[in-house]
Amino acid sequence: MESWVFELLKGVGRLFIHPVLYVTLAVAVVLGYFRVKRERYDFLIRIEYGLTEFQKACKSLLIGIALSVFTIGIGVILPFGTIVLLGLFTILFTLFIKPRLLSSAYIFGFAFLGVILLPNIETSISLLQSLFVSIAGTDLSTLALLMGMLIVVEGLLVWKQASFQTSPMLHKSKRGLPVGSHVVQRVWILPLFLFVPVTSGGITTYFDWWPVLQVGEHTLTIWLVPFAVGFYQHLRASLPKVTIPILGKQLFFLGLLVFLISASSLLWATSAIIAAIVAIFGRGWLQYRTRIQEDRQRPLFVQRDDGLVILGVIPDSPAEKMNLQIGEIITKVNNIPVKTVPQFYEALQKNRAFCKLHVVDINGEIRFAQSALYEGDHHELGLLFIQEGRKWKRAEVS
Incomplete structure (x- = not known):
């Protein structure tokens, strides 16, 4: 028990060496800066203070830690290479400063592609080759279940939080008339405790001091891994408090569907890949349908x-x-x-x-x-x- 307690505390400490934490918080600050700049341009006053997005991203840290009861309880194990792969896709998407790309469906969907393709690549760079070997040990069912769970949480966050403190903006219609709209931009950080297997291509190969746990025949370490979640919506023809919760519910049920398909992969492995495809196209379809509905209706703020x-x-x-x-x-x-x-x-x-x-x-x-x-x-x-x-x-x- 003592070793578990110390390992959990060290796992929390590892959160602060993960670049996704700092990159996501930096994106939240940038979003707030551009929002305030736009609001002052349109209305000569800011609506919410500039660190609102940063504050909301920090508050979600506690939500992620609470969810770790689930990931530890069912024993979610991800290889070190897969964690690195998820982090790389997250950082890559944050470079575009587009919160909608930070959906768990997109990050995990592209990670699935990497998990399938990268182990087949051979390289003379020992570090990359070790990561590819580590990625090869990924259980696709576990990855799909984690994706489904995060999409469910993403839906709940959009449903319960995203419709508050939205940002108004002004623009011109095609006829040159003034039109108003509302922009919803959010990023959240969800840190989850995960078990990471220690292998010849794993963590301890490069860090001799890295502590481990012995669970039966498996040697594991615990890491509090941050996952970034983002959301964006531009509303011209509907109210944020009406449309955003509906979209959040749809995301929630998409996550449930993905989770159920992922669970079936425990019996039929191909279901994990199907779950990833459903997640990517389902998330894209929800975004596209909402935008089309907004474009077809008359502007509300005129x-x-x-x-x-x-x-x-x-x-x-x-x-x-x-x-x-x-x-x-x-x-x-x-x-x-x-x-x-x-x-x-x-x-x-x-x-x-x-x-x-x-x-x-x-x-x-x-x-x-x-x-x-x-x-x-x-x-x-x-x-x-x-x-x-x-x-x-x-x-x-x-």
């Missing part, structure tokens, strides 16, 4: 004749305290009908101590939102609208 549609709500502002939501339409301010942003500001100045709004919610029902205004409150209530005269960002990080 100028209207019946009021002002709310494109964004600044945190800790009077608008947030009044529970105003993205997508709701303000038809009257202090009983004065408003159709343009200047009219909204003029009506707001009619009573500087109190504000009463007529609001049409996302279900088409009329409600009233009112609040006292105090010195120091945001002079525009903290609402963002589509309006003429703004500059538009023509490029975005995706």
